[in-house]
Amino acid sequence: MVVDEWSDETVDRLFHALADTTRRDILRRCVRAELSVSRLAEAYPMSFAAVQKHVAVLERAGLVTKQRSGREQLVRTDPDAVGRAHQALDELESAWRGRVDRMARLLAENPETEENDTTEGPER
Amino acid sequence: MVVDEWSDETVDRLFHALADTTRRDILRRCVRAELSVSRLAEAYPMSFAAVQKHVAVLERAGLVTKQRSGREQLVRTDPDAVGRAHQALDELESAWRGRVDRMARLLAENPETEENDTTEGPER
DNA sequence: CTCATCTACAACCATTTGGTTGTACGTTAG
DNA sequence: CTAACGTACAACCAAATGGTTGTAGATGAG
Secondary structure (H helix, E strand, O other): OOOOOOOHHHHHHHHHHHOOHHHHHHHHHHHHOOEEHHHHHHOOOOOHHHHHHHHHHHHHOOOEEEEEEOOEEEEEEOOOHHHHHHHHHHHHHOOOOOHHHHHHHHHHOOOOOOOOOOOOOOOO | OOOOOOOHHHHHHHHHHHOOHHHHHHHHHHHHOOEEHHHHHHOOOOOHHHHHHHHHHHHHOOOEEEEEEOOEEEEEEOOOHHHHHHHHHHHHHOOOOOHHHHHHHHHHOOOOOOOOOOOOOOOO
């Protein structure tokens, strides 16, 4: 059970970082190649400083890391980052339903939504 | 393959709704039992109106639905909600890792143990 | 009917967010 | 060395967030 329990703040930062189109795009770009912040900034219709802030948000959320290379700061998406987001969702989910059920649902993926359970009460 | 492509705004709303401890807690509570907004509000150290707003955010994100029952408004977590969040993450991931890999990872995930990905080497 | 309850929503406020510009500093190119 | 580049960071601003109180409309209980 590698069910690391994160602090609420950690999860807040994670999802908040993901809740922005520009930041998600930065994540996509910086996984295929490390990009300097300036290079990144060229891609968006906003100032360098704005992009810098977005990167900072991603960094605080643990979604990217920065590495100096000369005068450039190379941004790179943490390969495990999205995995951690999945895990955070699983943790949410596990409050009421086992992962088994979740898998079954995903795999079945049928239109008919199954009924409420209330099967077991993991009382809080 | 129901790989619905969502608008940026939709994904923004989804993650933003998840980026708050109170809202995540509401999700957890309202999946095992439908709760009225008042009942929910009793659980938090904030006003009824504040909880109402949180529920509204969750509703706009498609994470919960409300159903009238007399004078009460019963809140209920959408069973597929977290699944959609996973899917949104997968979509992000697919930028550098094929959906095939994703499926492989999902299928490889076994019931009892924890998922740890990085199952295969994503060329990078 | 009357009253208490549950909900909806507006108005307001403090803080955060997402953006801007400007300035300063380290590093590399010439 | 000097100039250009890449970065960091502060100050500022508008808009969004997260919270409050207050008011008003439905609905159920008695």
